[in-house]
Amino acid sequence: MADSSREPVVVIGLGRFGSSLALELTSRGTEVLAVDSRPKVVQSLSGRLTHTVTADCTDIEALRQLGVPDFSRAVVAIGSDIESSILVTSLLTELEIETIWAKAISIQHGRILDRIGAHHVVFPEHDMGERVAHLVSGRMLDYIELDPAHALVKVSPPGELVGVPLREARVRNRYDVTVVAVQPSGGEFTHTTPDTVLAYGDVILILGRIDKVERFANLP
The missing domain is CATH 3.30.70.1450 (Regulator of K+ conductance, C-terminal domain)
Structure with a gap:
């Protein structure tokens, strides 16, 4: 039986939470595809993470080109941009990702993420x-x-x-x-x-x- 803890993870959004998560997963031996729409952020982490990509993940075609449908686990770590957080989560659901973790910044935000298909909603600050x-x-x-x-x-x-x-x-x-x-x-x-x-x-x-x-x- 394969060790699911070693299966690769895609982390979308590289703010404080997303970058910390991606770095910790990498240190534990998990392969990570880290994605953010901000080139400077991606560049700052390129030497510390194996796979870093600049892309707009609110575009389902961009997700397909990155090979995201091949991942069984994804984390939506987008912070204050609630609209993007919701859209990316819904696209991952459409791509039938097996397990989706999503960061929420409020109870209302979390409820929406849950309803559109996030399997686990986390409230890091709370x-x-x-x-x-x-x-x-x-x-x-x-x-x-x-x-x-x-x-x-x-x-x-x-x-x-x-x-x-x-x-x-x-x-x-x-x-x-x-x-x-x-x-x-x-x-x-x-x-x-x-x-x-x-x-x-x-x-x-x-x-x-x-x-x-x-x-x-x-x-x-």
């Missing part, structure tokens, strides 16, 4: 702002929202759990969250078991409903 807000407002070391109701959080263990096997701590019964992994000081993350004993200096990953993990993360 998502990052929400993540940072969680980190700033509490003791969390990292925060990843898995869906509107659940999150995975990295945090130092509260004092009451230190030195006690997780079986005896009854974290799930008391706080309705699950300690899924632990990283000892200077070590790597490993899965927890009922016999795991936490120590000061450890870092743990906890999973649960957002309100529950927030309450747990703020334990002294």
